[in-house]
Amino acid sequence: MKNKLTYYAGVLCLIFSFTTANAQLLPCILHPVGEVTIEPSGPTEFCEGDSVTLCAFPEGPGFTYTWKDIITGETLSTEQCLTVYESGDYYVRVFNEFGCHSECTPTTVTVNPNPVCSIEGPTSFCVGDEVILTAPAGYTYLWSTGETTQSITVTEGGTYSVTITNEFECSATCSVDVTAYEIPVVTIEADGPTEFCEGDSVTLCAFPEGPGYTYTWKDIITGETLSNEQCLTVYESGNYYVRVFNEFGCHSECTPIVVTVYPNPVCSIEADGPTEFCEGGSVTLTAPAGYSYLWSTGETTQSIIASEAGTYSVTITSGFGCSSTCSIEVTTTPGPEAYITPGDTTICKGRKVILIANAGVGYTYQWYKNDVLIPGATNNYYKTQQPGVYTVEVTSADGCSAISAGSTVTVILPPTLSLNTPDGLDLCPDGEVLLEIVTEAGATFQWYFNGSPIPGATGNTYTATEVGEYTALVTNSAGCSTRCKGITVVNSCRLGNSAEGNSSLEIYPNPAEGMVKLSIVLDESARVILEFMNMEGQILHEEIMQDVHTFTKEFDLSSYPKGVYFLTITTDLQKITKKIVLQ
Template identity: 25%
Template sequence: MWKTAIKLLAIVFFGQITSAQVIPDCGSAVPICSNTPINGGTNGYGSDDFNGASSSGCLERTTSGSIESNSAWYHFRTSAAGQLGFNIGHDSSEDWDYALYQTSNCSVLGDPIRCNFFDNSDGKSFIGVGEDPTGDTDSVHYEDWLQVNPGEDYYLFINNFSNVNSGFSIQFTGDIWSTNPTDALDCSIVNNLLGSPIAACDGDVVALDATTAGAISYEWYTDTGSGFTLIGGAVGPILSVSGSATYRVVVATSSGSVVSDVLAVFSPIPTTSPIGDEVFCHTTGMVFDLSLKDAEAMGAQDPNEVRVSYHTSLSDANLGTHPMDKQYAKTVGQETVYVRTTSLISPDCFDTSESFILDAVATPELSFPDSFTICEDTTGYEIGETMPNPSYTYVWSTGETSPSISVTEAGTYTLTVTNSSNGVNCIMDRTVSVAVSSTPVISVDVEFENLSPTNRVTIDNEVDGEFEYRIDDGPYQTSPVFNEVLPGSHTVTARDIYGCGEVVENFVVVGFSPIFSPNGDVLNETWHVDGLSVLDSPIVTIYDRYGKLLWQMTEFSPGWDGSFNGMPLPSTDYWFKLSYLDDTGNRIYAKYLQSHFSLRR
């Protein structure tokens, strides 16, 4: 639909009508009220309002030798408090500057409170205060918003530096127009029977009201650039107009005639081209770039003259409120997006006739891990999606079409999940690595440290995998090394962390010297085993390399002196075994303790 009502905030196209609404001197500044005046092209300047100064704020002398060059002055007064800004639209090939003064007296301008003198080498179409209507948040041609209060007078000086111009337009902006859409600017400064210049949209009908007390007759004239001509039949106090022109009324009264002119400009209304629906695959945190639809909506229209915004309701689109972020955080599902194409020059002229469907199809999210370890003797282990979506299709690399499958062998298995909707297939796949874990096969290595009461114990595992270990009833640890293990009989438990099996082994820790020397020097004369007292009925038997029994000792026996039947034995290595009674009273040999020692003479 098209908006046809005229608001206080309005703008008109530059370069459409040559008018007299350009005042080169501050003292005769054009008053701005319910509609913004236009410039049909400036030429030169009047008296020097800066009295020969070389600068005013950011403004400097132009090619004219003065600060002013093809200049225009405007005056407005605030009647409400809030945020106020303005856009000055112009041809992108031209260089325009401005300065804004807060004063009620042109002879005491002071320094401008907002000023911009940047050249237009970047080819921009707008300068001003607040925000660039094209959405360029980094434009150097814009100054900060004004925070205004009621009753403040401002003079706006617009200057053309390049000395080549096709005119400009002014559009007021800011939150003040939301809170005070009809009285943000004080209209009492306009002293004209027909009021201030009028901005409207093509198709609007505007009533010009010249009602005057004591009027005898009314005559209406129109000027589209070739001089005023009488409008036949227009003899009443109100004239309805729908075309761009300067209109004049002549009111005859008993005391003479009152003549009043007003400029009315009707701007084209943008048209929105038909827009195709969008269906896309959605993932968590994904955004949809709505700006990709801008060109489609604008069609052949100049993007420097039309802005596209998107809204979740037709009401918001018509009001121009709550635009959707161009980087739109779309959730899964369908929604209707309402499109508003707005004239950048005259934002009251817009079209909201088009909408499109934005359909975000969920890309499947998989909740199962990508690796599993199964036991070697398993009869089947289930992998895959345990909470499937009945709307999705599931296909495994094995050819199976169920959300999950049972596996018994190591390997890689890939599941492809598809969500199909409105001709779009949203796919997610995951490859699962399956490993087989075996029951541990262990041996115990005790590092004896020369009669030390404690020793280092290392568990050797012949099977690859992920295991953990503990001694006796101690805590499990992933390291197979245990330090400072006390003398005595112990158990070591090794288990697979996936629960595929465990083994328990017994071992004994004692201390003994790896070398002894029965040579009569009283030092290290006998070989013995330390820690036997913690065992039940321990017996140590000593052998030569051929397995001949040489000596047998208990916990109460003296150490071996290196002799057999009273005869000294030669220097060489000897072996020993340790046996003891277990918890059931059976004599057993200590595993992993069939070790040797050396006799040195």
């Protein structure tokens, strides 16, 4: 029927003509679809990611299906079955071959959301460390390790997964790869001994080495960072360790290495006196006690004696083998020359020799005999008549001194002699007296009469023919002389006859020191000539006295030099001479 809409309602059909706009209610035949049902293939409440298949019934040839979302009215499928993945109210309209259709009660499908799974925490660490992996809060958990806590502690590398389940029993699984990096095995190598002396050093190098490694050196006591280089040069005592990092930031430390730096000894040289002194002097140089020693002189004692100018150094070494060297300058000043003129000298006993030292500006002197200081002998000359070895110490203006070589003074004894008068000492007119000297062989002689040499009288004997004093100078082969004691030849004979007179001349005291007393006794009164003479026969005092028979007189001879003198009294008949010794 053209241009008609037909609605089936019960057994009557309302036919409406769009052309004529007329409607007729006529009996009709019904072809019902039957009861429409939806059968799900599983639960209609499930988790996101699952699905349920809804199948419409009845089924068979001639049926067609229209699936719709009840909310949007959107046609979802025209198949008998609809696979549903999302929440919603789903219904289906089933048509038979007659075009009749029927619908069923909508089926509600609920899709519960899956939890969002994630794992928080570091994904790498160093062997020996650990990391904590944490899943989202609010769920139940099952880790691949079997643990059921929100967080787990991981100490090994690997893949770690967790399944989290929400209140809808929906689960999600996630995983993370955790890497455990190996830590470096650290060693320290020293380029030399770790015990050494102050001023030396040792270089410590850390291993392993290579790209990606970094280093941190520290002092274990202070914790101070000393260097970030692979090697550290150490100059001081301490406990040193290094932390080595690889490219992953993993680090390790080694056992600290102990460096011991021994102090060097403090070197000094002490002098026991001035280090500037005169040639011939010396000074003792001493190093500190408690060490071993090596001086620049080669000596190995604590102290040495320095007697020459120069630089003296010593190296002292402690028990740790640490050494220190110091030095001291020693200066010497040249001393003066010292010598004696003449050198070795021989003199005769009783004579003196003058020893003269060399002269110099500002020089002072001290004489010694047989190495014994002579008090007061401080001139540049010294007179002596004593035998011995004489030296002189000459000191210059700067205080330096020198001692001369010894000058030996030898004293030769004069010859010993005796004077014989075989004929006696009385000489009568026209008579003679023999004088004889006995002494050592080789001697020479010179006779004197009243102090004057007798020409040609050079033998050991002499015949006296005149009244007076006779002496002789005897010289031995060494040139030393002795004057024999004077002897007086007197005339005891009276003039004109040979009778022996009884006149006398006495002098006392004799020897004398000044005052002497004369006593003259003559045979008869006579004119007397009194003469006082020296050894040379020079008349020093003369008196003439008349009519003398006995005579006593004092003479003061203290004004005359010490020595031998003669006193003579002469009368017309005789001449008497006496020797006087003044002390």
